[in-house]
Amino acid sequence: MDRFPTTRTTAPKQKPADDTLSFGKVLTDHIFLMNYEEGRGWFNPRIEPYGPLSLDPATSVLHYGQAIFDGLKAFRGDDGQIRLFRAERHAERFNRSAQIMCMPEVPVDIIRASFDALVGVDADWVPRKAGTSLYLRPTIIATDVMLGVHPAHSLLYFLILSPVGSYYKEGVKPVKILASDTHVRAVRGGTGEAKTAANYAQSLAGQRDAAAAGYTQVLYLDGVERRFLDEVGTMNIMLRIGDEVITPPLAGTILDGVTRASTLQLMRDWGLKVTERAISIEEVMEAGRHGRLAEMWGTGTAAVVSPVGTLGYKGEDILINGGQTGELTQKLYDAIVGIQYGRTNDPHNWTSVVPAAA
Numbered sequence: 001m002d003r004f005p006t007t008r009t010t011a012p013k014q015k016p017a018d019d020t021l022s023f024g025k026v027l028t029d030h031i032f033l034m035n036y037e038e039g040r041g042w043f044n045p046r047i048e049p050y051g052p053l054s055l056d057p058a059t060s061v062l063h064y065g066q067a068i069f070d071g072l073k074a075f076r077g078d079d080g081q082i083r084l085f086r087a088e089r090h091a092e093r094f095n096r097s098a099q100i101m102c103m104p105e106v107p108v109d110i111i112r113a114s115f116d117a118l119v120g121v122d123a124d125w126v127p128r129k130a131g132t133s134l135y136l137r138p139t140i141i142a143t144d145v146m147l148g149v150h151p152a153h154s155l156l157y158f159l160i161l162s163p164v165g166s167y168y169k170e171g172v173k174p175v176k177i178l179a180s181d182t183h184v185r186a187v188r189g190g191t192g193e194a195k196t197a198a199n200y201a202q203s204l205a206g207q208r209d210a211a212a213a214g215y216t217q218v219l220y221l222d223g224v225e226r227r228f229l230d231e232v233g234t235m236n237i238m239l240r241i242g243d244e245v246i247t248p249p250l251a252g253t254i255l256d257g258v259t260r261a262s263t264l265q266l267m268r269d270w271g272l273k274v275t276e277r278a279i280s281i282e283e284v285m286e287a288g289r290h291g292r293l294a295e296m297w298g299t300g301t302a303a304v305v306s307p308v309g310t311l312g313y314k315g316e317d318i319l320i321n322g323g324q325t326g327e328l329t330q331k332l333y334d335a336i337v338g339i340q341y342g343r344t345n346d347p348h349n350w351t352s353v354v355p356a357a358a
């Protein structure tokens with residue numbers, strides 16, 4: 001028996017070929033929904049055919065952006081099993097975002113059950129080609145219908161799924177990033193630590209300006225002194241100077257990335273010297289000028305790791321590792337991907353097998 005009431009679609013969509021998949025353009029056949037009302041709690045969890053939501057134009061999320069999401073992936077292993085990567089940690093972070101955005105938490109076991117149930121129903125949508133996966137996007141939006149700024153009393157949790165292609169179709173590829181001295185992402189006391197819609201809306205202008213200057217992504221510096229590295233806006237940042245790996249600390253302005261935590265754990269397992277500390281852009285540029293900036297990379301669910309080949313700041317470009325993917329960056333990528341597809345052992349029990357749907 002299904003744990004959640006399930007209405008299956010009578011008109012399944014045509015699935016695209018695995019080698020045509022990119023990111024987030026194709027959605028699967030079903031959606032998981034659950035409502036919240038103050039005084040009643042979360043209720044009516046259900047799986048329905050995927051389709052549009054009907055919202056009153058005065059729905060508060062449309063005006064004031066009280067919305068959170070998370071992003072994780074399911075992988076089809078060589079053994080045919082479908083595995084989620086760090087579902088529990090993603091569920092816990094989702095609740096951290098909820099706290100910051102004045103939303104009620106969802107019990108972690110219900111979040112995890114929603115992942116298993118929906119991926120189970122749409123299991124055929126988990127692509128098979130090497131490097132592909134199924135992206136899960138749990139979301140909560142404020143659904144009060146009223147034009148006044150307030151934490152909502154009614155909310156909607158939903159989960160949608162999207163088959164995604166390999167981020168690196170032609171091998172891991174270094175990017176060119178710009179440390180911005182004009183745009184900031186977050187300040188302490190703000191919402192930088194939450195995966196909330198507004199953070200991405202406000203990142204568009206910085207991204208536009210970086211693209212116009214010939215860079216792929218923005219590296220944000222702290223919002224107060226504009227000196228210390230924060231993160232890339234969809235990825236956390238790490239770098240290696242000599243034998244020390246450095247990444248900015250979790251101080252309220254950056255996201256507590258699951259890939260960040262996973263790569264830090266692996267490097268500590270390997271006995272590397274890993275430091276979470278504030279690091280200024282001058283220190284990084286200076287190391288770069290003297291050939292001591294050995295590697296730099298971003299971490300995030302979409303790419304796992306994204307090597308930085310060029311770092312720009314105030315008109316100066318530093319070429320890192322000759323613009324090539326560094327050894328440690330590649331090693332981290334291979335290690336995480338091996339665990340995700342169930343090819344190597346999983347010493348920290350990061351993956352969980354999705355049970356087949358009834």
Ligand SMILES: *Cc1c(COP(=O)(O)O)cnc(C)c1O
Nearest residue numbers: 233234235255257258259300301
């Ligand atoms: C999602 C995200 C990341 C990466 O987090 P992961 O859990 O590793 O996917 C980093 N920074 C921001 C702002 C993000 O939204």
